Amino acid sequence: MIRLAVKDLRLFFRDRRSMILTFAIPIVLMTIFAFAFGGVGKTRQSNKITLLVSDLDNTPLSKKAILQLDSLKSIQLQAVTLEEAEESIKKGNRSCVLVIHIGFSDSLIKGAELPLELRYDEARGIEVGLIQQSLVPTIAMLPFNLLNSKQMIGNRLARMAGINDPKAKEAIKTQSDHLYDAISDGILRSGKRDKVNIASNFMGGDIKMTKLVRSTNDNQLGLIQAVAGTAVMWLLFSVVGVGMSILDEKHEGTLTRLLYTPTNPVNILFSKMISANVISILQLLIMFLFASLAFGLEIYSNLGGMLINIIATAFACSSFGILLASLAKNRSQVQGLSILIILVMSAIGGSMIPLIFMPSFMQKIAVVSVNYWSIQGFYDIFWRNFSIFNPTFISRISVLILIGIILNILAVIMFKKNILKLT
Amino acid sequence: MIEVKSLTKSYNGRKALKGINFTIQTGELYGLLGPNGAGKTTIISIMSSILDADSGEVTIGRYNLSTDAKSVKKVIGVVPQEIALYNELTAYENLLFWGGLYQVPGKELSNRANELLNLFGLEDRKNDKVGNYSGGMKRRINIAAALLHRPKVLFMDEPTVGIDPQSRNLIFEMIEKLHSQGMTIVYTTHYMEEAERFCNRIGIIDNGQIIAEGTLDELKSTISTKEIINITFSNINEEKANEIKSFWSDAKQSDTSILFKSSNVKFDLSKLVLKCNQIGLDITNVEIMKVNLETIFLNLTGKQLRD
Ligand SMILES: Nc1ncnc2c1ncn2[C@@H]1O[C@H](COP(=O)(O)OP(=O)(O)OP(=O)(O)O)[C@@H](O)[C@H]1O
Ligand SMILES: [Mg+2]
Numbered sequence: 001m002i003r004l005a006v007k008d009l010r011l012f013f014r015d016r017r018s019m020i021l022t023f024a025i026p027i028v029l030m031t032i033f034a035f036a037f038g039g040v041g042k043t044r045q046s047n048k049i050t051l052l053v054s055d056l057d058n059t060p061l062s063k064k065a066i067l068q069l070d071s072l073k074s075i076q077l078q079a080v081t082l083e084e085a086e087e088s089i090k091k092g093n094r095s096c097v098l099v100i101h102i103g104f105s106d107s108l109i110k111g112a113e114l115p116l117e118l119r120y121d122e123a124r125g126i127e128v129g130l131i132q133q134s135l136v137p138t139i140a141m142l143p144f145n146l147l148n149s150k151q152m153i154g155n156r157l158a159r160m161a162g163i164n165d166p167k168a169k170e171a172i173k174t175q176s177d178h179l180y181d182a183i184s185d186g187i188l189r190s191g192k193r194d195k196v197n198i199a200s201n202f203m204g205g206d207i208k209m210t211k212l213v214r215s216t217n218d219n220q221l222g223l224i225q226a227v228a229g230t231a232v233m234w235l236l237f238s239v240v241g242v243g244m245s246i247l248d249e250k251h252e253g254t255l256t257r258l259l260y261t262p263t264n265p266v267n268i269l270f271s272k273m274i275s276a277n278v279i280s281i282l283q284l285l286i287m288f289l290f291a292s293l294a295f296g297l298e299i300y301s302n303l304g305g306m307l308i309n310i311i312a313t314a315f316a317c318s319s320f321g322i323l324l325a326s327l328a329k330n331r332s333q334v335q336g337l338s339i340l341i342i343l344v345m346s347a348i349g350g351s352m353i354p355l356i357f358m359p360s361f362m363q364k365i366a367v368v369s370v371n372y373w374s375i376q377g378f379y380d381i382f383w384r385n386f387s388i389f390n391p392t393f394i395s396r397i398s399v400l401i402l403i404g405i406i407l408n409i410l411a412v413i414m415f416k417k418n419i420l421k422l423t
Numbered sequence: 424m425i426e427v428k429s430l431t432k433s434y435n436g437r438k439a440l441k442g443i444n445f446t447i448q449t450g451e452l453y454g455l456l457g458p459n460g461a462g463k464t465t466i467i468s469i470m471s472s473i474l475d476a477d478s479g480e481v482t483i484g485r486y487n488l489s490t491d492a493k494s495v496k497k498v499i500g501v502v503p504q505e506i507a508l509y510n511e512l513t514a515y516e517n518l519l520f521w522g523g524l525y526q527v528p529g530k531e532l533s534n535r536a537n538e539l540l541n542l543f544g545l546e547d548r549k550n551d552k553v554g555n556y557s558g559g560m561k562r563r564i565n566i567a568a569a570l571l572h573r574p575k576v577l578f579m580d581e582p583t584v585g586i587d588p589q590s591r592n593l594i595f596e597m598i599e600k601l602h603s604q605g606m607t608i609v610y611t612t613h614y615m616e617e618a619e620r621f622c623n624r625i626g627i628i629d630n631g632q633i634i635a636e637g638t639l640d641e642l643k644s645t646i647s648t649k650e651i652i653n654i655t656f657s658n659i660n661e662e663k664a665n666e667i668k669s670f671w672s673d674a675k676q677s678d679t680s681i682l683f684k685s686s687n688v689k690f691d692l693s694k695l696v697l698k699c700n701q702i703g704l705d706i707t708n709v710e711i712m713k714v715n716l717e718t719i720f721l722n723l724t725g726k727q728l729r730d
């Protein structure tokens with residue numbers, strides 16, 4: 001038994017390719033995910049989300065508040081006028097603007113609701129959600145950090161109790177001083193999280209949310225991402241299966257038998273190409289149809305664009321599958337190789353994680369993957385509402401077709417070299 | 424009809440063919456008889472233009488293989504040694520597929536497919552997946568798939584390996600029928616009975632060389648011997664072997680046996696037994712072998728055709 005095991009191990013270690021596949025895949029993937037989530041290197045600073053701030057109040061207190069917010073690690077503030085901000089959001093350059101309305105200072109002192117507003121682009125809901133999440137705790141702490149806290153708490157308590165009589169107020173204030181000491185003592189002793197909780201329970205910290213831009217497709221972004229991302233990734237896996245049948249045929253002897261016939265050998269490859277395309281187109285159609293029926297993805301508004309993108313995607317992906325099969329010697333090699341390449345392409349091309357969550361250098365790398373061009377194409381059609389004549393859309397289709405042509409040429413060369421060789 | 428001239432072929436520096444020559448007339452059934460690894464499949468592959476020879480020339484009919492491969496492919500049919508069919512397709516679908524590659528028109532194609540299924544006794548199973556067929560049935564379809572375009576020349580590479588007698592007889596009848604219809608057939612085998620049974624001419628191939636060629640009678644007459652006396656000893660050693668071999672004009676050792684050629688068995692046998700006793704060689708077995716392809720092969724190479 002040990003002898004058998006040793007033999008197996010020896011065979012394995014002799015096959016350099018399967019070694020790489022076994023050990024390189026996990027490492028490569030780990031690295032990519034690490035980069036994607038921004039956990040690598042000291043470049044965290046550069047990953048800050050830029051938040052526009054428009055300070056209409058323009059008082060010393062509002063300026064102090066901006067400084068407080070600016071100290072947040074995850075957010076980079078940029079002060080602009082409201083007009084500039086709104087224009088930038090409507091153009092799609094920024095996702096939202098924090099508006100500090102006139103009266104901010106007064107409200108702060110009075111302990112009233114703060115007139116803060118987040119005007120945002122609905123289509124970028126995910127990003128805006130992140131910003132809102134990180135703003136709330138700081139905003140809740142603003143009164144504590146900016147004011148003579150004792151006075152503020154007194155005012156707040158009085159307001160909550162609905163008392164206006166100056167004498168009564170004075171009495172409350174004396175009491176509240178003691179109360180303040182107790183509360184701040186409690187706050188200081190508690191952990192940071194509790195501090196924020198206490199503060200926001202006491203103070204609120206709400207921001208008014210205003211949709212500045214309504215998403216044309218009512219927030220289908222996430223859906224399009226999920227459908228297109230998954231579809232392209234799975235498509236790649238299934239075309240590899242078709243490509244693999246070339247190797248099966250070689251193994252079964254039917255490939256040799258095909259060579260006995262007057263058929264042109266390259267046609268054997270192209271016939272695989274055709275069947276891969278047919279299968280791909282079917283698969284994508286079914287997936288989008290399903291997304292339409294099950295999740296309400298609006299596919300009928302630009303059916304032509306969708307079909308064009310599907311065909312281009314199918315072509316690029318099929319060529320990829322065929323090339324992969326022509327590169328390898330046997331089934332298991334293709335399997336390993338394809339898993340590696342597909343997962344890497346899917347990870348960097350945005351099939352797994354939407355590109356907006358990736359640092360900018362990752363977004364630049366994305367262009368090397370088929371997934372990127374195809375997914376962006378689907379965004380163009382379903383979300384950006386581009387027509388099929390839009391130059392951006394056309395350029396993406398062209399890239400996909402170009403990828404397909406190049407991979408096809410390589411596949412023919414490798415097929416002649418690796419597969420047709422009988423010696 | 425077929426002319427093969429000085430074919431050589433090496434695989435990774437190992438010589439598989441060392442100058443093969445033969446000529447086959449139209450309508451002939453030519454047998455290539457040789458043991459495993461002799462080079463039979465290599466010759467068939469080169470003749471069907473899926474493998475390039477290192478040197479040499481093949482002409483089939485009017486066509487030279489190196490310049491007219493496509494025309495050659497249209498007129499030949501090849502039955503590969505390994506069964507090469509699509510297991511997921513039915514027998515009928517397989518036949519239609521393989522025939523279709525030769526541009527046989529649809530109606531004609533299905534007629535021929537049915538006809539062949541009938542001839543091979545598989546018409547009632549024609550809609551079963553080939554994957555569910557027995558080995559012998561697959562072999563039959565494997566042959567039928569090479570016949571749909573009615574090739575003028577048929578290459579059959581060991582078409583009967585590992586099958587039951589029933590399928591084998593059916594295949595033999597088929598081959599004889601095709602032969603009687605005038606088809607030129609090249610048939611490789613390592614079964615001498617097959618070569619003896621129906622080949623007009625036989626090339627005996629070993630180690631990449633044709634070591635003898637001719638009709639069965641011609642081959643038999645190449646050796647003056649009528650029989651071979653095969654004696655096995657229990658205590659043979661080099662010294663004793665040399666002594667007995669020097670006693671006989673034509674003797675070959677094969678393991679613990681020695682083959683003595685004889686033209687008069689009765690006379691020779693007693694002479695040999697007597698001599699063995701003198702030398703002190705203990706006889707455990709004596710076999711008198713009539714001359715056939717097996718003994719010719721043995722005589723030429725000192726090896727059995729099959730191990
Ligand atoms: N693809 C190959 N690569 C390397 N060597 C090969 C290859 N094909 C055949 N050979 C070698 O060439 C020699 C002849 O092989 P070939 O298949 O022609 O023999 P054969 O007569 O058909 O044998 P069999 O009766 O076993 O089918 C053998 O020594 C074999 O090992
Ligand atoms: Mg062979």
